[in-house]
Every structure is written in C-alpha cells, then in structure tokens.
Amino acid sequence: MKTFSTEAICAITGSHPACIRRWSKAGLITIQHAQAGWKSDQIVDIYRVVNLVASGATLKEIRHWKIAGKQTFTPGWPAHRGELLWQLEYGSDRSLARAMRQIDHDYCGDDYIYRVLRPLNKWLREDNRPGAQNRLTRFHAAVLHRAHCVMRHAKRNNMVPVFLEAISVSDETDVWLEAIRLTRQGFKVELANPDTDKPDMVSLPYEHHLLWCATGISSSHHSAFLKKLDAGEPIRLCGPDTRITLS
Structure with missing residues (x-):
C-alpha cells in the first residue's frame, strides 16, 4: 500500500503538521507510524477532520461525533x-x-x-x-x-525565516495577526515597522521578504521593491491595499 510523508499529507489536505499532531493526540485520526508513513485511509480521516474544523467545531465535539457515529449541531x-x-x-x-x-x-x-x-x-x-x-x-x-x-x-524550532516589513499600517493589531498566521504556517517571522519612508535593510538571510501594505505603498518603497524583484530576490507585496500612493 502506498504511503505518504507528513509533508505530503499537509500539502494534499491543506493542514499543518502541528494540527495533525494535535488531532492524532486527541484520537481524531489514527496515529502515524514514523517509519511506515501515512496510509490512504488516514488521508480520508484527516480530510474529514479538516472539514469539520473548518466549520468551527471543537476537538471535543468532533471526538464526540466520532464516538456517536453522527454529526450534530455546533455553534x-x-x-x-x-x-x-x-x-x-x-x-x-x-x-x-x-x-x-x-x-x-x-x-x-x-x-x-x-x-x-x-x-x-x-x-x-x-x-x-x-x-x-x-x-x-x-x-x-x-x-x-x-x-x-x-x-x-518558531525561533526555537528553526522554522523557515520570513521578514515581514510593515511599510504602511492602518491597524497595528492586524499586522501582528498576519505574523501569527504566517508563523502557524511554519515560518519563523521577524516583524519590522519602519520609522521613515526609507525601506528597511534586511541584514540576515531570509527565504521570504514580505512587504505589508495596509494603506498603499509609497513610490520610494515601490521602486525599491521593483529593484529587488528584478534582482531575483524573494520579495512580494501583501496586505489589504498594495496600490501606489502619491505621498
């Protein structure tokens, strides 16, 4: 029978290794044997949990449904x-x-x-x-x-390094929420808030450099972004508003 690694399972189901470990510990999916890998029937279990969790169901509710053999209402x-x-x-x-x-x-x-x-x-x-x-x-x-x-x-576990540079901010909380989201995807995030209109200099090697734009991007930041992009650097824009501003 064909088996899959945890990384492959996560790519197939859109889940995260940490979530799969928690779901296994909670008894929602069959625990994987490290040497054997994940089997096809376990993928079905993971898909089911992913869909239930996406509805907002708690792990306790999902465990109860599994024992009862049927799904009921969840707030x-x-x-x-x-x-x-x-x-x-x-x-x-x-x-x-x-x-x-x-x-x-x-x-x-x-x-x-x-x-x-x-x-x-x-x-x-x-x-x-x-x-x-x-x-x-x-x-x-x-x-x-x-x-x-x-x-x-994430820093203790040497995850993939990401530099998140907030170049325009309308809501500081939202920037930190993005840092949490990226970290939970398996990245080691360093967050920087600029004090001037000059782009921050990245001194350490990062596999990804993200420019967070909440109220647009200034022409100076955009020019610096294009230069780095043309140079082949792993940089991209993100956030709710990436339009170029006049300021």
Whole structure:
C-alpha cells in the first residue's frame, strides 16, 4: 500500500503538521507510524477532520461525533468570538490568554485568523459602546502576547525565516495577526515597522521578504521593491491595499 510523508499529507489536505499532531493526540485520526508513513485511509480521516474544523467545531465535539457515529449541531465560529468577547469584558488577562491559546491550538492558522481574530478585531474597532476602548486595548495586548509566544516557538524550532516589513499600517493589531498566521504556517517571522519612508535593510538571510501594505505603498518603497524583484530576490507585496500612493 502506498504511503505518504507528513509533508505530503499537509500539502494534499491543506493542514499543518502541528494540527495533525494535535488531532492524532486527541484520537481524531489514527496515529502515524514514523517509519511506515501515512496510509490512504488516514488521508480520508484527516480530510474529514479538516472539514469539520473548518466549520468551527471543537476537538471535543468532533471526538464526540466520532464516538456517536453522527454529526450534530455546533455553534462554530460565532461561539469562539463570543467566548473571547466575554473574556475581554469580564475575564482576567490570564484567562483571556488561555482562551486564545486553546483556539489557536485547535485550529489551522488561517481559520483561526480569518474566522475568529480578524472579524473580532474589526468588530471591536467599530464598537462605540461604553468600555469599547478598554476591550480593544486588551485585545491588542492579548494578540501581541500570543504572537510573541508562537514566534518564540518558531525561533526555537528553526522554522523557515520570513521578514515581514510593515511599510504602511492602518491597524497595528492586524499586522501582528498576519505574523501569527504566517508563523502557524511554519515560518519563523521577524516583524519590522519602519520609522521613515526609507525601506528597511534586511541584514540576515531570509527565504521570504514580505512587504505589508495596509494603506498603499509609497513610490520610494515601490521602486525599491521593483529593484529587488528584478534582482531575483524573494520579495512580494501583501496586505489589504498594495496600490501606489502619491505621498
């Protein structure tokens, strides 16, 4: 029977090695034998878990469904956002960090960021109820703490180095959310916020150099980007707005 490596399984299913390890530990998929590799029936199990997790189901819910032999209702992503909102309003900094860590551990990085943290960040920034600024401040601090945790782990494990240069910022929290997302994809991220309009100099070797653009890119940054791109450097634009600005 044909077998697959963990790297191949992740490429096929769109999952992450860390998630597969957690799902195996939770009993959701059959544990792989290191020498034998993953088998075809295990790929089916992983696909099933990937699809269930993408709906916002918790590992506890998926484990219960597996035992019961059928899927039932899950409150999904709104419940996770609601839990963090409750923590921001009433919980301690420690319980907020614990809740964020648990969600981070259960889901793939893209789902965690795009389905929970980024929508919550947008909602908090548009909120004008009493206490809104305090909730937003606590949320940013919690995101910063989570980013530092995962980035330290990536550094210890010698993951693929990425330089994330924020050249235009409208929301500092969103930049750190991107750092978390990239780290959860298997990168070792170094984040830089420029103080001037001059592009940052990358002193260490990086396999990828990303220019984060939230409010466009200045002509000087864009010229520097094109020169590096023409030189064959591994650089690209990312972020919500990569248009060239007049400033």
